[in-house]
Amino acid sequence: MMRQAGRYLPEYLELLSQTDFFTVCKTPALACEITLQPYRRYPSLDSLIIFSDILVIPVAMGMDCRMEPKVGPQFDFALETPEDMEKLNLTPDVEATLSYVFDGIYWTRTQVKNEVPVIGFSGAPWTLMGYMVEGGAVRSFDRAKKWLYLYPEASRKLLAALRDIVVEYLVGQFDSGAPLLTVFDTNCGEIPPRLYEEFCVPDLKYIATEVKKRRPGALVSVFPKDGEMAVFEDSDFDVVGVSWTSSPAEARRSCPSKTLQGNLDPHLLYADPDQIRERTVQMVKEFGVPKYICNLGHGMVPTHPVEGPKAFMEGVDSVSCEDAPAPSQEEK
Numbered sequence: 091m092m093r094q095a096g097r098y099l100p101e102y103l104e105l106l107s108q109t110d111f112f113t114v115c116k117t118p119a120l121a122c123e124i125t126l127q128p129y130r131r132y133p134s135l136d137s138l139i140i141f142s143d144i145l146v147i148p149v150a151m152g153m154d155c156r157m158e159p160k161v162g163p164q165f166d167f168a169l170e171t172p173e174d175m176e177k178l179n180l181t182p183d184v185e186a187t188l189s190y191v192f193d194g195i196y197w198t199r200t201q202v203k204n205e206v207p208v209i210g211f212s213g214a215p216w217t218l219m220g221y222m223v224e225g226g227a228v229r230s231f232d233r234a235k236k237w238l239y240l241y242p243e244a245s246r247k248l249l250a251a252l253r254d255i256v257v258e259y260l261v262g263q264f265d266s267g268a269p270l271l272t273v274f275d276t277n278c279g280e281i282p283p284r285l286y287e288e289f290c291v292p293d294l295k296y297i298a299t300e301v302k303k304r305r306p307g308a309l310v311s312v313f314p315k316d317g318e319m320a321v322f323e324d325s326d327f328d329v330v331g332v333s334w335t336s337s338p339a340e341a342r343r344s345c346p347s348k349t350l351q352g353n354l355d356p357h358l359l360y361a362d363p364d365q366i367r368e369r370t371v372q373m374v375k376e377f378g379v380p381k382y383i384c385n386l387g388h389g390m391v392p393t394h395p396v397e398g399p400k401a402f403m404e405g406v407d408s409v410s411c412e413d414a415p416a417p418s419q420e421e422k
């Protein structure tokens with residue numbers, strides 16, 4: 091589940107009450123502890139996503155960040171004009187600045203004795219640029235959108251720098267033991283498709299190609315939230331994430347050769363368990379079990395009841411076992 095370790099879990103709130111968000115991210119043992127919390131509560135979870143945040147990349151570039159309760163992430167400064175890029179290190183040493191994430195992945199994998207995979211992730215360049223230009227979480231990314239039109243060259247420079255960091259960062263996560271790497275482009279749907287294809291799609295395709303060139307065993311996934319999925323049909327991404335705004339049939343039409351991941355409306359998790367199970371089964375049947383990874387269509391939120399995920403997983407387990415094709419000789 092997207093953001094499966096988070097504020098809807100009392101054990102998460104308890105740990106966070108003693109420290110702050112980015113200290114947890116930077117302390118491998120604490121990041122591991124929080125990554126394991128949902129697994130302890132829901133043992134049928136079949137993968138863990140390392141506890142961290144996409145904003146660790148801007149932090150590594152020199153933009154310090156705090157997680158303000160009820161507000162979200164706030165950087166010490168925003169990129170108001172291209173001149174502000176001089177305050178950044180566009181080529182940070184990824185190993186030196188982000189090894190805490192690599193250590194957290196390695197530590198978690200060791201703790202679960204490799205019984206369950208640990209997924210790594212990064213923000214996509216455009217989503218990271220959005221937060222950097224705005225200086226933190228905002229309702230709409232007006233300033234970041236304006237940058238693409240007003241300062242196209244500076245935007246390209248920033249996006250290219252982020253792209254190269256993302257590649258290094260994902261390779262490092264793979265090397266620490268994360269077999270599947272997800273690139274979250276949460277702000278994909280904020281701009282028109284043409285602009286997305288001009289400024290974002292080539293870099294995303296490059297990320298998939300480059301990571302797989304350097305690490306042929308890596309699996310890579312992209313989540314172009316609320317955007318056009320079809321542009322990724324012709325890419326090296328193995329998996330394309332589906333937002334809750336798409337129907338499974340529409341998603342299959344857009345990316346017929348890809349494995350799809352998604353897309354339960356997170357709000358369903360407020361419903362009674364029977365309804366959660368029924369609608370989950372319906373969703374899995376609509377996607378079909380082959381080439382499909384069951385997930386939410388966006389993240390868990392603080393007000394979600396802890397019972398919701400249990401019913402969701404029961405629904406998934408009932409239908410995926412029943413309908414799964416027999417594994418091929420190779421898979422066995």
Ligand code: CP3
Nearest residue numbers: 092093094095096139140141142143144162227274276389
């Ligand atoms: O369990 C997991 O999925 C792993 C952890 C994870 C977090 N953030 C922890 C988190 C992951 C995968 C992310 C990714 C992330 N972070 C994205 C992309 C995916 C998405 O959700 O769209 C984005 C856009 C961010 C940036 C970010 N981090 C924002 C905008 C916020 C505030 C949002 C909110 O709901 O308040 C965060 C905070 C954040 N990241 C929390 C957690 C557990 C809540 C922090 C807290 O207050 O304790």
